[in-house]
Amino acid sequence: MLWQEVEAEINRIANRFYEDQLPDGSWGYPFETGISSDCYLIILLRMLEINDEELIRSLVNRIVKKQESNGAWKLFYDEGDGNVSTTVEAYYALLFSGYRKRHEPEMLRAKQFILSKGGIQEAHTFTKIMLAITGQYEWPAYFSIPVEVMLLPLSFPVNFFDLSVFGRVNFAPILILADYKYSIKSEQSPDLSDLFIGQNRAFFGDFGLNDDQNLEWHSVLNLIKHGIQSIVDPDQSHEAALKRTEEYMLKRIEPDGTFECFYSATFLMIFALLARGYAKTDPIIRRAVQGLKSMICQIGGNLHAQYTTANVWNTTLISYALQEAGLSPSTKVIQKANQYILSRQQNKYGDWAVHNPHAKPGGWGFSDMNTINPDVDDSTAALRAIRRLAPENAIYRRAWERGMDWVLSMQNSDGGWPAFERNVDKEFLTLLPIEEGQDILIDPSTPDLTGRTLGFLGDCTYLNRHYPMIKRGIKWLLDSQREDGSWFGRWGICYLYGTWAAVTGMRAVGVPHDHPSIQKAVTWLKKTQNPDGGWGESCRSDIEKRYIPLGVSTRTHTAWALDALIAASGDTTPEIERGIRFLAGGEGQEKWIRQYPKGKGMAGAFYIHYHSYDYIWPLLALVHYKKKFF
Template identity: 55%
Template structure:
């Protein structure tokens, strides 16, 4: 078996070597379905930018993803289809000008939309997009008043109570909702036929926010805080609008995006238009140019609008995996990658400093353009990548010291680690009548981040296993393990991902395989192994907050599960052997399971297919098997 493992590893390593850019990074696609493609068409048409080659290409890609029943899906096994994505596709194809309502494919899509409740049943962000492009009535109120941005951080609930991901999307939404802005062009299609009842369009009855007694009390508190602000109401309102505008402008990355996300940049462009800024203003021109720079090409050569780029994430994980497989830290492929990563370490303060004011910058971001928006996962991944060079390269040593201090400073008060910001999981935020607020507005501790941080600290630093940060992280995992032995992973799919992160992290900090946390997790992983030796988990796990099998195996899920079992085992068990056999036999497989999403954004709204994962995690797992059991 070792010979076959070496052969497969060499094949993967050769592929990865060939795919590295001259600058040292890997630009594998960060694929999120069709929603970004649809919104890009809508944006270009709204701005009257007639980039016909791009619009045609995006339209063709959208059409190729349509199901036989007329719907579009977020993931392969999503029942029937996804209403919001289907609305977005229907709208974009009409707005492109290359398709009309009478074509069979759009008749089928329209039928699916109306059968499933029409626009009224779509998610909040879809309704906001429709409202700002003149297809939907803005609500009488938006539950987050724009004046909230003026409340001090000391107030029980304030703008910085939300996660940075929430804030950067909320800021433009607050401006747009306040202005009740909408824009139409001569090419804007008419979507009245997507409403079940005509009055829904005419009066906006369907754009409502759920209310509760708790929300009414919270709303009263916020309004009292706003009334206590000094100045006339009109002055306060004007000041809040200017603050919100400046919040966006001060967080524009050098490439022109708002914190490198498609969604926030898309919304920012419309928000600036609502404030009277011209379509030809350099800020808007640069933002559109930056979005276009994030376009990738699929296997058919068709454009896909990425939600962001994943260059730092891809590069840090791949360089770490290559070194785990035996590639020297002095190898040219590793040197080029680490030189790239060293340039991407952050030296600027970002929003994370609001809740972590005593720490110095030292993290890494996710994307190519990220300079002020670091996250814990990218930081530990990048530190793993440069670890072997710390004692022989002063640049790595400096980056190492700053990076570790930043990671340790980001630990939440509850003992776990978040993604972007410290202590932004206020229970009060959950009372806001915003759809899926727990994903959109909070950044809680999670098992995948906590486990992976513990794994890094245990394997790559000399911190004592009884160090307070390590002990608190272990305690958090103990408190948050599911009854069946698994852990929920917030940023991956989903329980297999969280369990892999937790088990490898716990073992790295000295928790024994006989500990109930580990033994329960191992038992669960063995129980869900498929008959072909692999593992697979459905995105429906994320939607339903319980493990749901995919009923098929994937390379990435299998690699996660086997790697966790390797960490927890002293010898190659039957489950491990069968999992390794699956990887060896299917390493070059190309089918729907290869493209199945392995990452999560907001549950039910978008899922991520990382094109790099099919290389990263099989390399890592096969390397760990060979290292431990050869």
């Protein structure tokens, strides 16, 4: 019978969590982001002359295993015939490692793929920056953002803190590197000149001022230049700006040595410090490298350099899911998890305070060593995990109150919630000529963050749709619904993710299930269900900004869609029953389906396979089904 299958699957997932919990109470399931970080670590180690051969060989093996038969590498399974940037990075890293030679058949196929797509010039801007740093690409003659932007005050219409935190931590070192036109090679550096087609080795459309279509961006640049000229002393500004940029990085180094726990930012910071005269053996650089190494995990018998760790995110979600499944907060597994969560609550003022100066620290970050960069999603997930302890335990109650105050303070002026910082939503900044800049340059309200925050408030507090703050959040969601009934998800793939978050959030705060917006979303979810009862969405949805089915069902997508339908339905429906049967059937899927990315960082460039997701979200959907309909 179906209820027996549901019960069995709930128990199977719960037992998996019991087995996988780490001694410190967390869960360290990998945060897998393809091969780029593996490639960059090889390049970094070779440049710094750190000959960790066992590590390099393992990274090489993992990269080679991911190569397609046509010589290319992909970001996700159905990404056409390959990704130019990723293939350039892999080709470069493999040659740099010394364990692959350019005459080998796999390398020749990789080279041919790159050339067939227009050459190395077609790589992503950030790939070109890495290549420029390491002597393979020419810096543009003029970098359109001068380092003096660091000196503009917060009162100026455009300033450095108008960028999102992810944009800032990556652009701060780039400003130094571009200013110096810094380039370094080692004795082992390969020569990639044969990957160019023609003589054009400039960035042009990426960071130059030669794009006639970018008139709006030119006007923003002129505003910045005028501000610098009118506010900053030209005789002292240049070195002062470089120094301030350096200090910006150094002040945000985490206990593990990384720059705010981000791989790319740490990689770029190391080279920026070299440009500023630091030695390769400087303790700050050595600690940064060690921090990157500390994020290495093992996947499929080979090492993977994670972009960051996901321990806090994993642990908050799993603790909550297990408690939803019936585990008491007093059980050992939950006690250990919640003690870990408590230990990771932040008590420092980070950059978020620039736009939210009246709030006190109290949020949680994503990764294990994150102490200054909290986010709304992790904070509400942590609060869900500890809420059953807060009424009776003074320590947890204080943590709850601090966390609640911080989350509520983060609501944007438009009524929605961002990820990291309030009101960092100046859309003209996305005119910066970089691919999919809206994903890294600003941090606006999004349906997924707004829906999940409303869901937390409705599930875990006494706030409902009559409370002014909730009203504003609901209105923002209603205004952002797409014509077909779906919502776009910023941090997951993609329309299924956004629609799940919006529907469950609005239902949690009391929006009726027969509200036209809810029913419109239900209709869309039913239309997108697959014949096998599940759902699946392609990462191409994120790139093309329209729903594109994957063609197969994934457990995570199915769980999101099901959870939304369960929340929106007064009674079980055939669609819900079919979806539950799919989930209750376990993990009998092809490997590529299980490993398909469900998270994203940047459209067309950065996708995430959360190894925890195929357990967490199905468990929650099954539990919610059981509670509502059994």
